[in-house]
Amino acid sequence: MNIVASLRSEITKLTSTRLWWVLAVIMVGYVALCAGGLAAILSGVGTQAGAPVLSDAQLPPLIYSFATSVGYVFPVLLGALAVTSEFRFQSLTPTFLATPRRGTVLAGKMTALVLAGAMFGVLALVASMGAGAAVLGAFGIDPQLGSPDTWAFVGRSILAMALWAAIGVGLGALVPSQIAAIVIVLAFTQFLEPLLRFGASITDWSAAIGKFLPGAASDALVGSSIFTLTSGGGTQLEWWQGALVLAAIAAVATAIGYFTSWRRDVS
Amino acid sequence: MPTGVPIEFAHVTKSFGAVDAVSDLSFTVEPGQVTGFLGPNGAGKTTSLRMLLGLVTPTSGTATFGGTTYGRLGSPLTTVGASLEAASFHPGRSARNHLAVYAQAAGLPSTAPDAALEKVGLGAYGARRVGGYSLGMRQRLGLAFALLGDPSVLVLDEPINGLDPEGIKWIRLLLRGMAAEGRTVLISSHLLSEVQQTVDDVIIISHGKLVHRGELSSLDVSDSKQVQVNADDRERLAEVIRSAGFEVANLRSGVLVENADAAAIGRLAFDAGIPLTALSQKRTGLEESFLTLVGEEGAL
Incomplete structure (x- = not known):
């Protein structure tokens, strides 16, 4: 019962400030631009003689996966900011006064963010599939919207976005400083991890480790991505293994954050 | 309720x-x-x-x-x-x-x-x-x-x-x-x-x-022993009170007498023929007692 009350409260927290929809608007615009843009480029290349990089059948999932491959940073930010803003604005005081059991608060917040992450997943897919399918259709390529594979991909993408939001919660608990958390999210997702994944793909033994990087695990879960295309994509986890890797990262970060920052004195 | x-x-x-x-x-x-x-x-x-x-x-x-x-x-x-x-x-x-x-x-x-x-x-x-x-x-x-x-x-x-x-x-x-x-x-x-x-x-x-x-x-310690008194001829007033054995300090608006009560100081001045312009027993009050209790930092 308490966890339900806490979940309701956390959902109200999320929806009563501007953050969620500002992030959602930027994400939808960014994903739609990437998906539509790449769909136009690849479709155009495909129609020219002598340069068929991809078959028409491979194209739609690749385009649609921009929802996660570029969109995943948004649920991470939402999750991290949901936690760090409590520290920044000292709102942990009224939060813990209303719900003295701090584990309940964190569980409620985690559940709310997983739901929000899934919703971000839906929005990102609407953007990537909407823009992507429109452009593909314009070039006369079958957008495969009726295919069961496409809808399985949709389900896995939503799961991935939900798990990314959970990782954000864990990161926020681990690094309560809002500025530090934002810098870590952006530096890691936009710079460090792409570099690491590229570096890891050079030798076999490093590729075996590299597939456990969160972004690689996410791509494995979703099943398709622009990154797996550029790095050969030979070594990948199974989709469910990718999900487990993301869930484990979220769980470990949250657990450590719970014991280090969440249970500390609030002053 | x-x-x-x-x-x-x-x-x-x-x-x-x-x-x-x-x-x-x-x-x-x-x-x-x-x-x-x-x-x-x-x-x-x-x-x-x-x-x-x-x-x-x-x-x-x-x-x-x-x-x-x-x-x-x-x-x-x-x-x-x-x-x-x-x-x-x-x-x-x-x-x-x-x-x-x-x-x-x-x-x-x-x-x-x-x-x-x-x-x-x-x-x-x-x-x-x-x-x-x-x-x-x-x-x-x-x-x-x-x-x-x-x-x-x-x-x-x-x-x-x-x-x-x-x-x-x-x-x-x-x-x-x-x-x-x-x-x-x-x-x-x-x-x-x-x-x-x-x-x-x-x-x-x-x-x-x-x-x-x-x-x-x-907290109200009102048994204060300080008297504030003033006269046009403040010099002479201070001298008279001091010679009666009291400790006297000069204030901007008169003379502060330690360990005295207002009646005794008034009588001294009357006997010496000095017309007073002010005479009052200073009250320590709550704030003073509070500051005494919490020490010097309280004054900050």
């Missing part, structure tokens, strides 16, 4: 490293009256209140509501209403949503936020973002949070700080009314003068230790 439970501190100590912020603090706050929790800044008031509310873990000792720690209260917000500092808000959230967040967490009815806003006079500003609130409005919103669950115990940290004179009068009436209904009311302040018209009992701490506990009137 909610009946207040006593607040009980029993040998509460909080150490930060080698420093004791609060040491061996024991006292009880009874329902049905307003109790002032006083001490200079840094005396440990806020740390004590945060321990009482389960936000800070005591190094040793317990702080309870009638024997139950805050974390074990079945329904915390309907038992205890608390407001700590003025700034625990997300500035981008409206006041009504701010309260709704915590009302939902505590399972209170959905009418609770608006009722609390009405009680503190913010009814018309509920939809406004808290970031645009003035200090006085934030204080009222903090109080609205405390009143959200119509609690039987109120714990308020510096509730008067930042209120305008009208607000001070208003909160005084509110707190007195709540105490009269049988609730327990504990308010902290670093200024005695700020709360002396509101409180019945005082608990004074300094350097994390209890230095005084009792009724407000117990």
Whole structure:
């Protein structure tokens, strides 16, 4: 019962400030631009003689996966900011006064963010599939919207976005400083991890480790991505293994954050 | 009618490293009256209140509501209403949503936020973002949070700080009314003068230790031995009093005589034929006793 009350409260927290929809608007615009843009480029290349990089059948999932491959940073930010803003604005005081059991608060917040992450997943897919399918259709390529594979991909993408939001919660608990958390999210997702994944793909033994990087695990879960295309994509986890890797990262970060920052004195 | 439970501190100590912020603090706050929790800044008031509310873990000792720690209260917000500092808000959230967040967490009815806003006079500003609130409005919103669950115990940290004179009068009436209904009311302040018209009992701490506990009137040490006196010929007046064996100090507006009473000094001047322009027994007053209790730092 308490966890339900806490979940309701956390959902109200999320929806009563501007953050969620500002992030959602930027994400939808960014994903739609990437998906539509790449769909136009690849479709155009495909129609020219002598340069068929991809078959028409491979194209739609690749385009649609921009929802996660570029969109995943948004649920991470939402999750991290949901936690760090409590520290920044000292709102942990009224939060813990209303719900003295701090584990309940964190569980409620985690559940709310997983739901929000899934919703971000839906929005990102609407953007990537909407823009992507429109452009593909314009070039006369079958957008495969009726295919069961496409809808399985949709389900896995939503799961991935939900798990990314959970990782954000864990990161926020681990690094309560809002500025530090934002810098870590952006530096890691936009710079460090792409570099690491590229570096890891050079030798076999490093590729075996590299597939456990969160972004690689996410791509494995979703099943398709622009990154797996550029790095050969030979070594990948199974989709469910990718999900487990993301869930484990979220769980470990949250657990450590719970014991280090969440249970500390609030002053 | 909610009946207040006593607040009980029993040998509460909080150490930060080698420093004791609060040491061996024991006292009880009874329902049905307003109790002032006083001490200079840094005396440990806020740390004590945060321990009482389960936000800070005591190094040793317990702080309870009638024997139950805050974390074990079945329904915390309907038992205890608390407001700590003025700034625990997300500035981008409206006041009504701010309260709704915590009302939902505590399972209170959905009418609770608006009722609390009405009680503190913010009814018309509920939809406004808290970031645009003035200090006085934030204080009222903090109080609205405390009143959200119509609690039987109120714990308020510096509730008067930042209120305008009208607000001070208003909160005084509110707190007195709540105490009269049988609730327990504990308010902290670093200024005695700020709360002396509101409180019945005082608990004074300094350097994390209890230095005084009792009724407000117990602070009133009015057996002052100082007399302030003045005359047109101040030089001669001082000379006459000094030669009668008193210790005399010059003030800007007269002469201060130690260990004397006004009648004796008046008679001395009359006998010497000096017309007085002023004569009064100086009262030490509450503030003076308070400052003596808390030491030099209190003057800051």
